[in-house]
Amino acid sequence: MAGTPEFAPQALQALNGLRFSTATAAFQIEGARTLDGRGRSIWDDFVDVPGNVLDSSAADPGPDSYHRSAEDAALLAGLGADRYRFSISWVRIIPDGQRSTKPNAAGLDYYDRVVDELLAAGVTPEPTLYHWDLPTELEVAGGWLNRDTVHRFGEYVEAVANRLGDRVRHWYTINEPASTSLQGYALGELAPGHTMLFDALPTVHHQLLAHGTAATILREHGAQQVAPAINHSLILPETDEDADHRAATTLDLIFNRFFADPLLLGEYPDLEALGVQMPIRDGDMELISTPCDVYGFNYYNPTTVRSVDEGPLPFDMVPTPGAATTGFGPLWPIRPDTLRDFLIDMRTRYGSSLPPIVISENGASFPEPEECTEPIRDDERIAYLHDHLLALTEAIAAGVPIAGYTVWSLLDNFEWADGYTQRFGLVHVNMTTGQRTPKSSYEWYRNLIAAVRA
Numbered sequence: 001m002a003g004t005p006e007f008a009p010q011a012l013q014a015l016n017g018l019r020f021s022t023a024t025a026a027f028q029i030e031g032a033r034t035l036d037g038r039g040r041s042i043w044d045d046f047v048d049v050p051g052n053v054l055d056s057s058a059a060d061p062g063p064d065s066y067h068r069s070a071e072d073a074a075l076l077a078g079l080g081a082d083r084y085r086f087s088i089s090w091v092r093i094i095p096d097g098q099r100s101t102k103p104n105a106a107g108l109d110y111y112d113r114v115v116d117e118l119l120a121a122g123v124t125p126e127p128t129l130y131h132w133d134l135p136t137e138l139e140v141a142g143g144w145l146n147r148d149t150v151h152r153f154g155e156y157v158e159a160v161a162n163r164l165g166d167r168v169r170h171w172y173t174i175n176e177p178a179s180t181s182l183q184g185y186a187l188g189e190l191a192p193g194h195t196m197l198f199d200a201l202p203t204v205h206h207q208l209l210a211h212g213t214a215a216t217i218l219r220e221h222g223a224q225q226v227a228p229a230i231n232h233s234l235i236l237p238e239t240d241e242d243a244d245h246r247a248a249t250t251l252d253l254i255f256n257r258f259f260a261d262p263l264l265l266g267e268y269p270d271l272e273a274l275g276v277q278m279p280i281r282d283g284d285m286e287l288i289s290t291p292c293d294v295y296g297f298n299y300y301n302p303t304t305v306r307s308v309d310e311g312p313l314p315f316d317m318v319p320t321p322g323a324a325t326t327g328f329g330p331l332w333p334i335r336p337d338t339l340r341d342f343l344i345d346m347r348t349r350y351g352s353s354l355p356p357i358v359i360s361e362n363g364a365s366f367p368e369p370e371e372c373t374e375p376i377r378d379d380e381r382i383a384y385l386h387d388h389l390l391a392l393t394e395a396i397a398a399g400v401p402i403a404g405y406t407v408w409s410l411l412d413n414f415e416w417a418d419g420y421t422q423r424f425g426l427v428h429v430n431m432t433t434g435q436r437t438p439k440s441s442y443e444w445y446r447n448l449i450a451a452v453r454a
């Protein structure tokens with residue numbers, strides 16, 4: 001296999017039942033932000049504010065998949081990928097997010113084409129319906145703080161399912177609601193850029209309701225697999241002091257259990273200690289906990305916390321002692337063992353309520369040039385992916401049901417507030433020309449998929 005290190009036969013055997021995939025998201029790869037009737041989303045607004053994006057880039061054209069989706073499908077076929085997780089842009093379908101707006105035919109045509117290209121390439125399409133690009137008009141009306149957004153989401157999902165439901169059987173509903181609530185509404189690091197701290201919590205409930213609403217609609221349209229894509233992180237105390245352990249428990253509650261408990265158990269963890277309440281109405285928890293076919297699980301790194309007495313939050317995030325880091329620096333430590341441990345904890349915590357898990361994102365960025373004339377040798381990425389897959393085999397051996405694995409990302413793309421400064425792709429993209437050049441990790445992943453299937 002290209003790159004090192006390789007897998008032992010037992011590890012390949014353990015991975016044999018998995019489906020392999022890669023992932024992207026609409027705003028990160030499509031470009032064409034003003035074409036064919038596309039409306040504006042909170043990310044269009046966010047990138048327009050000077051200083052919000054590290055390199056001042058604005059996600060257009062970037063990888064330009066709006067015009068190059070056939071190339072992407074060919075890359076997936078070349079990889080031997082079983083599936084492709086991409087996202088549908090809400091504002092290409094309902095440009096202003098409003099109930100009365102007729103779905104935009106050009107937007108639906110685009111995704112229709114993407115689906116057909118994937119199917120022709122032998123790759124199962126797995127669209128995500130919400131990967132952060134909320135229509136601006138809905139944000140003006142309160143965004144995910146407003147329960148009405150859930151109903152508007154349902155109408156958009158209905159329009160997409162009406163058009164694609166005859167060929168698409170696998171769906172992801174919402175991506176990483178924790179990032180939206182915490183980084184988007186509580187801390188202001190991502191769109192829509194609010195700094196509401198604990199007042200942001202209704203956004204958790206409304207996104208989870210959006211998941212349940214979408215799941216119901218998609219099943220009515222013949223879906224066979226519906227899942228949310230939830231990001232998790234094992235929270236580690238910096239020291240053995242009680243205060244650091246308490247800080248870790250609090251962040252675990254906010255980052256992990258606020259999302260997994262309602263989805264899998266139908267109830268929120270005890271919120272009293274935080275002095276907050278969710279805007280729950282009759283029937284909400286049943287809708288949120290409608291059983292999922294699989295649980296989409298995004299994992300990148302653990303988070304280490306230190307207790308602090310003063311400040312808006314009772315903890316600070318600090319570097320993880322002794323861990324190597326990715327291109328993002330000290331707060332993105334590389335600790336594959338924490339993926340294994342988190343999965344085993346999930347199994348213990350949720351028992352028979354836990355459906356099979358699909359790793360719906362895992363990957364790493366490392367410094368790489370904007371231009372390349374020959375394939376980039378990304379040995380660090382290969383080692384990262386290898387070690388996380390090995391950790392996965394250990395979780396499988398410990399009895400955790402794992403159904404699939406997804407590399408973030410197929411392509412280098414627009415990394416939100418970090419613009420084009422962080423590259424996660426198996427395929428290098430020149431952001432000026434759109435040219436795609438597979439890296440050695442692409443070859444490695446292709447060889448791995450072939451070896452698992454052999």
Ligand code: IFM
Nearest residue numbers: 025028176298361408415
């Ligand atoms: O690029 C993001 C993606 O949109 C959501 N999950 C994490 C990735 C890397 O930061």
